Amino acid sequence: MSWIVLTCFAAFCQAWRNAFQSKLSKQLNVIGVTLSRFLLASPLALLYLYGLYQWQPTGLPSFSAKSWGFIISAAVMQIVATALMVVLFKQKNFAVGAGLAKCEAPVAAFLGVLFFGTTLTYWGWLGVAVGAIAVLILSSPDMIRNISIKTVAIGLACSTAFALTSLWIREASLSLSLPFPHSAAWILFLVIFIQTLILTTYLFIRDKETLRQMFKQRKLVTMTSIASFFGSLGWFSAMSLQTVPYVKTLGQIEIFFMMLISAFWLKEQTRRKDIFALLLVAVAATLVIFQ
Template sequence: MLWIPFTLFAALMQAWRNAFQKQLSQSLGATSVTLARFILAGPIAATYLWLLYRWQPQQPLPDFSVPFAGYIVGAALSQILATALMVRLFQLRNYAVGVGLAKSEAILAAVLGVFFFGTSLTLLGWLGVLLGGMAVWLLSGLHRAAGAVSPMTLLLGIGSGLAFALTSLWVREASLLLELPFPFSAAWVLLLVIGLQTLLLVGWLGLRDPASLVGLARRPGLTALVSLTSCLGSIGWFSAMSLESVALVKTLGQIEVLFTLLISAWYFRDKLARHDHLGLALIVIAAICVMWA
């Protein structure tokens, strides 16, 4: 059951990371804001792995394989794409609605996991996934904004959710391939994915838009907050997904929408509808279902 506290911690950190990314997106482009997520996360991930080996120095180093490298590259690229699409959502719609659209990830991860990754879910697990999707629809305000959501906004949201789902599934596969004890496999995958993402984005912006790097340098505090909360959240997600199926982890992680609403109201002073008790109840029921499953 250790995956449960890791997931809750990850959801809280991700909600704050999205909030800081929204602030940064007001003055910088989507690629720059995406880089902010990774630019300082590499040293944090390396320090985390180093501390693990200081704690248990007898643990072996991993043996890397070609399939493992493929999962790392796929996860790195899909997470960059997912983040860029989500940043674009922040620029188009209300913060909570944008996150709600991207949280289609849990349902997409369940479907892709069953059909393509050999994942099996019990009836209770499927019930939790579906209830979680309904809860996100209610809590994010998507049911109220359904008629006002443009096809482009819907496409960006589903695209972001699909890319995040593939990232999670490939991260879990890479972690399982290493055959290292918990949490070492997750820590290695985290460091390699973040390292590759940082190199790709710095290289791309250095060649195509060096002014964006200057823009990040001018917002060091906010950039550092995005990187820190992103890396801490990834530690939680990667650890949880090395212990439990992606669909169940991401369904429980939908409590992030509640955190998002609280941040949206308190931090951004967004105008939100009256507290939706049905949505909160569905989040709780979905969480209970996936924990029992």
């Protein structure tokens, strides 16, 4: 049941990361906010990998062309997903923007079953469905009648990008001939390193001003990177142990942490339908845990 603890930890850290990114989106452009997620996470991931080998020595991984394909695809797709998440923050308030991206769970379920050989029990499907309903309720500004088509389109694209990222991360971890948690640690480091390299190179060549603005916001950038690293550590590890739809459905408890942060740190009002959505998330989490 380690995946349950890891998922809850990841959801807590991700809620804070999203909150920090929401703040940063007011001072930085989309690429700058996206890089803030990865910038300092690379050395932290390398330090974690080193510490893991000191604690439990094992062999080095053997990477096939298939493994590298999963790793690079996941790295690029997560950049796209994060950028879309930042765009969502600019469309609606923090809670709605982050809530829309939580459609990742049902999308991952369908894509996983169709293309990745994922299998779910009937109770598991029910849990994913209940979680999806909770997200739809949360994501609507004023229930379904006033929902923004543009925001829904961006949210669906964001969810799909995150779902593909998660599925490829799991496949990459399973493709390595290493035990857990070493396999997850290697994928964590390589994915974050590739993302940092891509975005830093792009900004250095095309937009040095954004790098200067990031330095001015270094405290918030640092908090974003740290929260992102611990969140990714939890997600990558959990998805190495359990199928993505179950992990992401349970991960919707992030909504609870998100509401607390929105109310007490971002000073946003919690609505009655958000409480109802949270209750549905609790039902969905129970179903996937005991499926």
